[in-house]
Amino acid sequence: MELKNVYPVKVNLLPAQLTVKKTxxxxxxxxxxxxxxxxxxxxxxxxxxxxxxxxxxxxxxxxxxxxxxxxxxxxxxxxxxxxxxxxxxxxxxxxxxxxxEPDWLRVFEAIGNSLPEDVYLERFRASQGEMRLEGKAFSIFSIAQLISTLSNYEDLFREVDLESLSLEESLYKFTLKAGLVEKSAS
Known part of the structure; x- marks a missing residue:
């Protein structure tokens, strides 16, 4: 029988002193x-x-x-x-x-409070800081009283003047002109 070597075997026959150690x-x-x-x-x-x-x-x-x-x-x-x-x-x-603009509510209230009993207004016009009132009265004294009373409202009106006066059929027809005081800016 023959010996088969599957693995290669290495045999070192040198003495141990002569073999080189691997480091x-x-x-x-x-x-x-x-x-x-x-x-x-x-x-x-x-x-x-x-x-x-x-x-x-x-x-x-x-x-x-x-x-x-x-x-x-x-x-x-x-x-x-x-x-x-x-x-x-x-x-x-x-x-x-x-x-x-003036305070129109106060202006109309002042005009209404100032009207004597025998004076009535026919027309009201306002433009650029002034107003005109046209009306009729039974006496000149009532017109004078209206002017005087409106002049007392200095915070609303300035320079209330009689612009025209005429007699028509026992009634005095008049036109008043009043400057409006502008409201102060708040």
Missing amino acids: PNWVRLFFMVLLISLSVLYAFSFLMLSDKVFLARTQTEELRSRVEVLRREEQKLRNVEERVAALEKRLDLLQSLVGA
């Missing part, structure tokens, strides 16, 4: 460990930085969308401010127009 190459081992650790560190840093870059890009996109929303809101606010400014201009115009 590890520490320099090569150190550089290999250093290379592997630097590669792992590089891979870890790459993964961490790529994750940070992804988060930064996501945040940048969110901020851009917020900026766009804020720009639209700012435009809406500008439009509202323009409308408010236009309304304020209209309000100022209306206040100036109303402020220039």
Whole structure:
């Protein structure tokens, strides 16, 4: 029978003193460990930085969308401010127009309170700070009393004067002219 060797066997016949002991190459081992650790560190840093870059890009996109929303809101606010400014201009115009007008309710109340019993008015006209009253009376004294009473309302009328007087069928037809005092702007 023949002996078959499946595994190659190495036999060293040199005496143990002459055999060279294999020692590890520490320099090569150190550089290999250093290379592997630097590669792992590089891979870890790459993964961490790529994750940070992804988060930064996501945040940048969110901020851009917020900026766009804020720009639209700012435009809406500008439009509202323009409308408010236009309304304020209209309000100022209306206040100036109303402020220039006399207090008509007080004017008519003063005229009504000043009319003697035998005087009646036919026409009232007002234009640009003055008014004209046309009416008829039974006596000149009633017209004088009306002028005197209206003159007492200094906060409403200035310079109440008799503009015309005529006698028609036992009635005195008269026209009074009075300057209107403008309201003070409040």
